[in-house]
Amino acid sequence: MGEALEPFFISVGLLVCLAYLAKWARCSKCLFLHFWKVLPRSFLKSMGQWAVITGAGDGIGKAYSFELARQGLNVVLISRTLEKLQAVAVEIERTTGSSVKIIQADFTKDDIYEYIKEELKGLEIGILVNNVGMLPSLLPSHFHNTPNEIQGLIHCNITSVVKMTQLILKHMESRRKGLILNISSGVALFPWPLYSMYSASKAFMCTFSKALQAEYKAKGIIIQVLTPYAVSTSMTKYLSTSLITKTADEFVKESLNYVTIGDETCGCLAHEIMVNFLSLIPSWVIYSSRFEKLLLTRYTNYLKQNTNRR
Template identity: 40%
Template sequence: MQPTLELSIYTLLRMAFIWQLISLAIYLVGTLTIAAFLYDNFKSLISIIKALLEPYFQPQLPQTLLDKFGKWAVITGATDGIGKEYAKELARQGFNLVLISRTKEKLIAVTNEIESEHKVKTKWIAVDFAKGREAYEQIEKELAGIEVGILVNNVGRMYDYPDTLDMVPEDLVWEILIINVGAATMLTRKIAPQMKARRKGAIVNIGSGSELQPMPNMAVYAATKKYITHFTQALERELAEHNVTVQLIMPLFVLTKMNEYSSSVMRGGILIPTASSFAKSAVFTLGKTSTTTGFWTHGLQYFFMKLAPLRLRTLIAHELGRRLRIEALEQKKLT
């Protein structure tokens, strides 16, 4: 009986040891997963805190955006919403501006408004980004001789209202692809070389929180914003060695013309800031963090959204898109 008893004890000890190894492995994987999740969500906040403290320890560093990047800022989609308010905030900080948008009359109005409020130089360029290559050739000519310190790739095209792909006009689908993917890519391609040569500058790409998961009823728009995310993050690594800052901003709902199809969104609230409030917050983060939602309540929403599995986020996005579509169609019937 003794050998059998010893064998049983040995087997139990071995099984206990194996279970301990499995438990340790599960614990380590869980710990690393949580650490990676927390780092991914709080690295922006940590970067902002670090940047705010740096002047106390390294007072020789540039203290303003003008010192860091230069005197001129180029903003696309500058006549409405985030683009317009971003331009006004940069003007408040002393930047000369090049405003790029499609409508000449709106550009003149925004230029006059900014010049009446701030002592800065302004220039406007009226181009339609939906025309593709010819738009960038015109911009390149107009920007000749201007040292661009900040490029804000804000221009974008959204559906008129959420809908299934087969119901979206084909011309609109082309516009979304050409503008949302082409503008940020090609303007960066035109302007990055001069920033690299000066070892100074910042490129800000306005993406969208819709990139966090597939968005049924906004499929093409959300997919183009995922492109902006990957494009910006890759560009950040490419230009880091040249001392050029690249920032990705991923807002959720903001009170802009883009969301006028929904009366519930346009009511605003703590989760849906005005374009002015959002722009002030977003500009504050420039030079402090490479990736941000741009606004504190959007950051909280992003954090909790990412706790859910991708499939669940997609289902929620589908339901949201469906409800917004119904609301938009009902709103159209009343007008």
């Protein structure tokens, strides 16, 4: 019996080793690209004349809008607050010389996509950044204690990704090139207690993105999901920056180095290293009552002490 089981255990051991080797290989790629930028500056512009960014009025979306405009693309900014869009558009045009188009739309609603489709008509769209998202509460809390915005969160975090991809992907397919960046979160990589709705909605984005990349990779289209951890934005109440907590500009500039690295990346080296260590923690620890208590006490206190409500 022991002799029969020996090959099985050896095979399982080899598979586990290969899985960890693959994770560290991806981390090594990020390490290389962090210090040696091999992506040609013309690469992003070669995708097409226009980039579309959702949630572009602030934070990561705003940072992508500026960086892609600096790379020579014209940009379409989509968000719900017209005043923010107008201010960002003026600044981008003034500092980069790129053309800017703004579309006011509330992604917590489901009746906006025909209007967006009409507004995008005739544009050669090479890049789509599905960035818009909402976090019910930065502080960890039980499901029944979170704000009652379930339908709005589903529309914003899930429907927006599907519908915007549906609008733009078919044109990329006909041109046989394009880049779609879906901004998910590190909490999507495994279920996070006390962030259940946000974690689950961002996990959908990961699965959807990876499946689409498998479908469309041979057609010259890159579809990549990004799973960052802490980025200091209005959604995270402007967490104090550190080696782990990046500014939106830092995160965006680094993430664009990795667009050809594969179907998933954390978007920055620090978060890539962090996720490799977190993956070593057994799931029973994450789902234990002690870990839940830690989130509700020490982590909550950390967030309160290190956020700045501007």
